[in-house]
Amino acid sequence: MPSTRRTLALFLIGVAAAATSAAAQQPAPAAPPPYVDELPGMGRPIDTAATALRRAALLGRLGEAVAVIPAARERDVETDYIQDNDFRQSNTFFYFTQLEQPAAWLVLVAHSRGSGAGTASGAGAAGGPGARADSAILLLPDRVPAMERWTGVKLGPGELAQRLTGIAQVLSVTKLDSILAAQRARGVPVYAPADRYSAGLPAYERLRGDSTVNLHDLRPIVDSMRQVKDAAELAALRRAIAITDSAQRAVAASVEPGMFEYQVEAVLEGTFRDLGADRVGFPSIVGSGPNSTTLHYDVNRRRMNAGETVVVDIGAEYGQYTADVTRTFPVSGTFTPHQRAVYELVLATNQAVLDSVRPGITLARLNTIARDYMRTHSGTACDTVTCDRYFIHGVTHPIGMDVHDVGPMSVPLAPGMVITDEPGIYIPQEALGVRIEDDVLVTVSGHELLTASAPRTVAEIERAMQRTPAPVRRPGREE
Ligand SMILES: [Mn+2]
Structure with missing residues (x-):
């Protein structure tokens, strides 16, 4: 999509085009192009x-x-x-x-x-x-x-x-x-x-x-x-996030049993470039089955099986700013009852954090809110223990030009800051990982969910994965 500041660029394209057509008739011009x-x-x-x-x-x-x-x-x-x-x-x-x-x-x-x-x-x-x-x-x-x-x-x-x-x-x-x-x-x-x-x-x-x-x-x-993003920074971040949300929708529409993780990577990074992203903000994480429990897995070489989840943690970079959005998909298109229970707990924890984002609160406090919520709402989702035991990372960090952007955990949030909200549960013995990561802008009155266009609830995820007509089996890697 064209940006709003195209006038100068269009003028310069005209200059360059004129120079190019003249150059076609002559030896290389002495003056380099503009x-x-x-x-x-x-x-x-x-x-x-x-x-x-x-x-x-x-x-x-x-x-x-x-x-x-x-x-x-x-x-x-x-x-x-x-x-x-x-x-x-x-x-x-x-x-x-x-x-x-x-x-x-x-x-x-x-x-x-x-x-x-x-x-x-x-x-x-x-x-x-x-x-x-x-x-x-x-x-x-x-x-x-x-x-x-x-x-x-x-x-x-x-x-x-x-x-x-x-x-x-x-x-x-x-x-x-x-x-x-x-x-x-x-x-x-x-x-x-x-x-x-x-x-x-x-x-x-x-x-x-x-x-x-x-x-x-x-x-x-x-x-x-x-730490506080100005309007130009927020414009770049919003564009990076919109591209990344589109990539998550493309992933939802393509994941199927038998597909390799790198083919998911190809779908999402192809979408990044197709929509004008400059590069990945960080190596794309596509972790299925046991790999879904490895936080920064980015080898992406495994073949995915029905009945597994795949964690897709990705960020397009646009104009030097990077998104950071994670979605977890059931490879078969439908969560099992147990996966669904874990997913719903992660989502409810994500929502509890989101509801708490407002000026004045600290990232450290959001972390406490996430852990407390998960511990007190676990039910039997993680068998005999509470699920916070399998939540092994912080729930939030700032994003910006660095995917883990500058700013201490102790700083009170202020309007214009942009942070992630990313609880997760990783149960290695079940080869089951679920992470849901959204990007959130702190506003004067509270917050704005910037990643709203990526499917997030169980119903939205499963609906986004429905495919008609039946998918064409991808050739994948020769074994
Ligand atoms: Mn993150």
């Missing part, structure tokens, strides 16, 4: 208003300081053993730029004097007493057209980069050292993410090795900002 999101590796259009607000919010928290944020590096298909050979940006860099370019840097210069409104756009505020002069500097690698024959077109320093990113100062990354030297001369604290994206980069290691630099980890500050 940056458009439809070209490979170019990323999606940037919400420049959203990213400017995030930069301004960070600068407002930093006082007199400088933040130095590297992008992710390009990986090497010959040395990194990357099967998922696409570039994925550092979440911290993406949060402030939405730019999917490797080997870039963002330098944010914060001034604390006065309380006047600053600008994170890089233009700098007008002077005067009390005015701020915050600025953003984006540093991009210079383009190397010969390399782009291999790697695709990159966005280099220049006017186009300024327009697409909304950052007024876009310079060559060769200026990084002189910019950092000038900032070090100011003697202000330097904030950089102390993570795997920074580690090993010469510019970062020089900061770390210099005892005169007052270096701090930027991640805790950014991570705290990431």
Whole structure:
């Protein structure tokens, strides 16, 4: 589906199409093609208003300081053993730029004097007493057209980069050292993410090795900002979740005895890509029978049998944000009475947690609610013990750019946070696992169930699995 911000992209497609038809008659043009999101590796259009607000919010928290944020590096298909050979940006860099370019840097210069409104756009505020002069500097690698024959077109320093990113100062990354030297001369604290994206980069290691630099980890500050999602983040999450819900419906319509777990994986990941997901947010979990009791099983090689359950825990990633949705299906299309009793308990626990989600409550408290509910409502579903004994993981975590997103269990929920609700019961001796995982937005008045379009109740699951006409037996793997 087209996004709402297509005008610029459509304009640029026109430019690219004109350049392409001209190029067909001539040798390769001297000027490389323009940056458009439809070209490979170019990323999606940037919400420049959203990213400017995030930069301004960070600068407002930093006082007199400088933040130095590297992008992710390009990986090497010959040395990194990357099967998922696409570039994925550092979440911290993406949060402030939405730019999917490797080997870039963002330098944010914060001034604390006065309380006047600053600008994170890089233009700098007008002077005067009390005015701020915050600025953003984006540093991009210079383009190397010969390399782009291999790697695709990159966005280099220049006017186009300024327009697409909304950052007024876009310079060559060769200026990084002189910019950092000038900032070090100011003697202000330097904030950089102390993570795997920074580690090993010469510019970062020089900061770390210099005892005169007052270096701090930027991640805790950014991570705290990431807990409450803004409108642009929620739009990406909703789209990732809608795609994932569709994949669960596709799974429901295709699961049958004799099918292999990887064929379910093919159905759901095919749906992801068909609907525009960028990649999986995490390895797809398709665990049947005994594998349904392994929480992070993702080998997906087993043949499924009638009478078993299959746990399908999946998340499409869209625009750097990932869904996390689990459904459990009876392979034959109908739950046995015992499976149904376990399923109904998991669902009721899920509902008890959902009903409790509201501003002010903590994830730790939701965990307690889930365990208490399951323990006191077990009946005979788990024979002589209560079923919470087989509930061996937490009931919730935040989602966002990380599937297990940033944020402590102790933080009170606030509107704009998005969390999972995922009780489960895993009984190894019965080779029976059931997990039901929904994604929930915390709202001012309580919550919104974001995963409502995926079948959830026993009746909805069994109805979604009804197939007419009779399914065609899939060939599967040769044995
Ligand atoms: Mn989860």
